[in-house]
Amino acid sequence: MRLIRLGAEPTLVGVDVRAALSTWGAGDSVLGGVAMLGVTPPDCPRALDAVVVLPRGVLVVVGVDLPDPAMRLEAPLSGQWRIDGWPLTRPDGATNPAAEALEASTAVARRIQDMRGEPLPVTTVVAVGPYVAQVVQPTGDLNRGVRVLHPKPTTLLAAARELATSDRPCSADHAAKLLAVLAPTGTPPDNRQLRAEGFPDAAADLASASTVLLPRVPPAAPRRGWLPWAAAAGVAVLLVVGLVVALSTGGSSEATPSSSTAPQPTTVVVDGRNFSPRGADRTEDCAQHAFGDVQAWLAGHLCLQLRRAQYETAVDGRKVGVAVSELNLPDTARATELHRVASATGAGGVTALVKEGRTWPGGPASFDRSAIKVVTKTNQVRIAQVVWAEGDSDPADPALAALLDQALRLPATQ
Structure with a gap:
């Protein structure tokens, strides 16, 4: 298990999570994988104690600090938690912390799916502390693939082995x-380091797999608790809270991002192609950032929000600039009307960020003569433009046109 520490632990029990993971040591002799600690994936509602990427699954570890140590914790996914028979009360008013954990796990799964990441099963571990001798979960909750546990090396290991089950x-x-x-900054470990953590050099192309990226796990018999030394094989109440990977360098079991290297933007992957983010913007004044007939239409109609983003990729070693615009309209009818206007030849469009001075080294000076495609989905209109970063571009260039469908699936936020 390779640990990468991206930030401080968001909970006190996160220290126990990190300590448990660090006992496994680097390499794949115990389990393998990469654990990002203190990471906040894009669009995730909270910082996570760990996200563990394993060769056969992704574990989202969410820490929950209890008011006091407990001998017995009743932790259903719905309904009030109880500590030694007393209802759980916290300063924030939450009576069931599992809801927060499931929300975070769902956000991670959605992020992977939206970014066309590998379709591995995403499961949830709720790590509770400072200490709990016994955790009781309903059988139905266990079958949903959620584990509540006090993080120990053995309980986390058992949870990881039970939950990471991709075929x-x-x-x-x-x-x-x-x-x-999953990580907003940093540089992922290289292939040599990942192979040392149990990821094969080559595997079947998972892009065609149909696995749904929602929290799930195979059925497991309910396991009630785990005392400090009694959580070996029978510790099934595990919700692997330990595997957290962060993008950093170094071969030690825990590493912090190098302060001498500026954080690199997250790479967005669509159909196996890397797109590097190069800036984004959002505004409610849609017409101000459009031109031609599109600007005239927007000036006379309500537009709720305009989001713009730009990316860089390459085709056969030649750099390509990508601009994505997303306009949110009040209803489907107006989105359909704007789609008709924006799709007409010479009708104008949305101004690319580079034209407003948001250029980047090696990027295109403009998106003039770019290949363009416009699509509509319910009340949303998306416009994609692709252009060679250097040299002349032709809107009919097959190499550019082939990128448009991928560009339309890029997020308009970064």
Whole structure:
């Protein structure tokens, strides 16, 4: 298990999570994988104590600090938690912390799916502390793939082995892309380091797999608790709270990002192609950032929000600039009307960020004569533009046109 520490532990029990993971040591002799600690994936509602990427699954570890140590914790996914028979009360008013954990895990799964990451099962571990001797979960909750546990090396290990159950392993190359999707800054470990953590050099192409990226896990018999030394094989109440990977360098079991290297933007992966973010913007004044007939239409109609983002990729070693615009309209009818206007030849469009001075080294000076495609989904209109970063571009260039469908699936936020 390779540990990468991206930030401080968001909970006190996170220290126990990190300590448990560090006892496994680097390499794949115990389990393998990469654990990012103190990471906040994009669009996730909270910082996570750990996200563990394993060759056969992704574990989201969410820490929950209890008011006091407990001998017995009743922790249903719905309903009031009880500590030694007393209802749980916390300063924030929460009576069931599992809801927060499930929300975070769902956000991670959605992020992987939206970024076209590897379709590995995403499961949830709720790590509770400062100490709990026995955790009781309903059988139905266990079958949903959620484990509540006090983090010990054995309980986390058992949870990881039980929850990471993909029938096909994730390759080292795919693992690097998945880590880039989940961590907002940093550089993923290289293939050599990932192979040392149990990711195969080559694996079946998982892009065609149909696994749903929602929290799930195979059925498990309910396991009630785990005392400090009694959580070996029978510790099934595990919700692997320990595997957290962060993008950093170094071969030690825990590493912090190098202060001498500026954080690198997350790589977005669509159909196996890397797109490097190069800036984003959002505004409610849609017309101000458009031109031609599109600007005239927006000036006379309500537009709720305009989001713009730009990316860089390459085709056969030649750099390509990508601009994505997302306009949110009040209803489907107006979105359909704007789609008709924006799709007409010479009708104008949305101004690319580079034209407003948001250029980047090696990027295109403009998106003039770019290949363009416009699509509509319910009340949303998306416009994609692709252009060669250097040299002349032709809107009919097959190499550019082939990128448009991928560009339309890029997020308009970064």
